[in-house]
Amino acid sequence: MFLCKEEEKKMINFEEELKNFKPSLEVEEAEQAIYNHELTDMTDVLREIMREAKKND
């Protein structure tokens, strides 16, 4: 894509930067956000690894 000279000089690309901005959660969406929250941590991974290891044994 050919950019005009002015745009080339810019370090910040407006369209690209805009993609980084996501909508904020509204209060009504809090419940769903809690349900969708990723709660797997390293301990869960470790437990899973141990379970797999025991199964293979």
Added chain:
Amino acid sequence: MECYNCGAKLGKGNICPNCGINVKTYKRIMRASNACYNDALAKAEVRDLSGAAESLRTSLKFNKLNTDARNLLGLIYFEMGEVVEALTEWVISKNYQPGDNRAGHYLDEVQNNRASLESINQTIKKYNQALLYCKQDSRDLAIIQLKKVVALNPKLVRGHQLLALLYIQEGKYELAKKALRNAGKIDSNNTITLRYLKEVNSKMRESNPKKNKNEELISYRSGNETIIQPKYLKDNSAVGTIVNMVIGIVIGVAITWFLLVPGVRRQVQNEAKAEVLAANDTISSKNQNISSLEAQVDELTKQVSAAKGDEESAKNQISSYDQLVQAYAAYSEENIEAAGTALGNVNEEYLSDEAKLIYDTINAKVNAEYITALYQEGYSAYNAQNFEEAIPKLEKVVELDETFEDGYAIYYLAQALRKNNDLETAKTYYQKIVELYPGTERAANAQNYLNIEE
């Protein structure tokens, strides 16, 4: 620390005393989580909120049950204006650890201030709307919306950043810098804020190339204005003020003298001219009035004169008629002298035609007898050398009839006057004799007397 397998309390060793499982890796994971939490704490203390949030998310990835980390993350989200994210973390924290949990206090605080929560919710909705405007290329609307958002929720870092991005796109770098400074006050080490700020500074340096980097400038805000001045600005306020005042006074006087005074003078002159014109007009109209009144006065004077004349004429008329009556009465009594005298006072002009007829009739008769009698008396008085008596009688005769007695009346009158030493009057009568009766003895004698007198 509790065993992840059985939940038994762990000792210092790497084996669980209860289930015998190796907990070495587990302990390392826990320590990593705690280390991240400590790092986040340090960053939060210097307001590197985004850095602290990153560390806390890492901490929770290691250990999701790290209540302190989760609570702190919620707090950081709340401070950055992300209220729902904060509530999420606190709810999850409360869920994992229902008792003795600071998250409960935070949740109670939020629930007790529903109005504030609703207001923040509205700002989040506006922010999302502004983001939608940006994606629809309605940047002006997005800017308007975001201004409202940051006014209502000044802690929303993303709001300031998005606004700054829009200003950068519009080329309004000063405003972008202001928005980024506001974002920096909340989250000092935010990568996006710093990157945008770098871009803005670079753009501002490009548009103002004369500005020397090494120039020491200080800038400060005074109300709504940003004042930038050299660091070593000497401000001799007293001397400078006096000099400026003097210069100002001189300029003011010069402006007044060269610009205002001529204008004022011109105006005064124009007003004076106008007043003079008005006065002249007044004088002119007054003069006209005076002329008109004078003409009226003249007219009235004429009328008065005419009236007087008429009165005089009427008087004379009455007098003439009166004398005519007296003349008639005297004539009836055969008093010729009285009748003649009265007739002499009558002015024929004032008599009517009938009265004139009477006058003429009486006059003819009276005159004839009167003049004869008068001549006789005059002649007798002349002969008696009584010239004083003769002169008026003979003058009357001559007056009535110059040619009476064939000019002898006039002759004897001239003689009487001469003898009475009234030579000048005598001359006139001698001259008349010469003119009226040339070639007669009387004329010759008259001529002789005229020659002698000359």
